[in-house]
Amino acid sequence: MFAESASAAPSNEAPRANALLEVEGVTKLFGPLRALDDVSLGVKQGEVLGLVGPNGSGKTTVINVISGLLAPTSGRVLLDGHDVSGKAPFRLARRGINRTFQIPKPFPALTARENLEVAHHGGTLSDGEILELVGLGGRAERLAGELTASDQKRLDLARALVTGPRVLLVDELGAGLSKTELDELAVILRRLVAELGMTMVVVEHLMGFLEQVADRVTVLNAGAVIFSGGLSEALADPAVIKVFIGG
Ligand SMILES: Nc1ncnc2c1ncn2[C@@H]1O[C@H](COP(=O)(O)OP(=O)(O)O)[C@@H](O)[C@H]1O
Numbered sequence: 001m002f003a004e005s006a007s008a009a010p011s012n013e014a015p016r017a018n019a020l021l022e023v024e025g026v027t028k029l030f031g032p033l034r035a036l037d038d039v040s041l042g043v044k045q046g047e048v049l050g051l052v053g054p055n056g057s058g059k060t061t062v063i064n065v066i067s068g069l070l071a072p073t074s075g076r077v078l079l080d081g082h083d084v085s086g087k088a089p090f091r092l093a094r095r096g097i098n099r100t101f102q103i104p105k106p107f108p109a110l111t112a113r114e115n116l117e118v119a120h121h122g123g124t125l126s127d128g129e130i131l132e133l134v135g136l137g138g139r140a141e142r143l144a145g146e147l148t149a150s151d152q153k154r155l156d157l158a159r160a161l162v163t164g165p166r167v168l169l170v171d172e173l174g175a176g177l178s179k180t181e182l183d184e185l186a187v188i189l190r191r192l193v194a195e196l197g198m199t200m201v202v203v204e205h206l207m208g209f210l211e212q213v214a215d216r217v218t219v220l221n222a223g224a225v226i227f228s229g230g231l232s233e234a235l236a237d238p239a240v241i242k243v244f245i246g247g
């Protein structure tokens with residue numbers, strides 16, 4: 001499909017050699033709906049993969065399958081070469097995979113700190129260190145229900161970090177945030193990679209945010225991978241442009 005542009009990365013490229021996380025030919029059916037159609041992607045240790053696509057293209061379903069909220073209809077999820085497909089989210093959290101949610105649901109009547117205390121713990125960082133890391137150090141004793149939307153997203157990120165993930169899946173952290181709030185989150189995510197060696201899949205459709213955060217992108221359309229490669233190559237790819245401009 002992309003034979004005409006030799007420099008572009010191939011679409012549907014095979015999962016990367018030595019990938020820490022691999023999604024291998026995953027199909028997910030919801031009744032007659034093929035939400036994911038033979039999706040493959042791979043992320044190396046310390047790499048940030050952006051996952052892009054129009055609404056309904058299957059991004060959250062990919063995150064749900066990797067994090068164990070949904071079992072794949074077929075195909076596999078591999079962590080460090082081990083098949084972890086369909087394992088329960090708490091087991092995957094223990095093995096080093098955790099995720100944030102598109103719509104954070106903290107316990108509103110608990111403080112930010114208490115929201116972390118009730119989460120399963122596994123990492124080496126203290127709750128206080130994690131709150132500092134996500135920029136909530138000064139608001140640890142605030143009730144979660146009284147935090148701004150941006151701070152609730154930071155708290156959801158903190159909640160995921162409490163399990164000490166090696167692989168962090170971030171589902172549309174940026175939606176509804178201001179440019180400044182987005183830039184701050186981008187810096188936090190890059191710090192997690194630089195300082196903790198974290199590996200990430202970041203779902204986002206804000207290209208400016210992905211430019212700051214992602215090393216590579218995989219583009220989904222109607223449940224299928226249509227491109228994997230660099231963000232600038234993606235933005236120049238005819239099939240990707242067609243999907244986003246709706247041509
Ligand atoms: N639990 C579910 N049951 C039925 N259909 C679902 C479910 N989750 C997602 N879908 C459908 O699967 C498709 C992909 O959804 P989703 O992964 O949420 O897309 P995205 O995150 O890219 O917007 C959509 O058509 C959506 O309506």
Ligand SMILES: [Mg+2]
Pocket residue numbers: 059060061102172
């Ligand atoms: Mg989604």
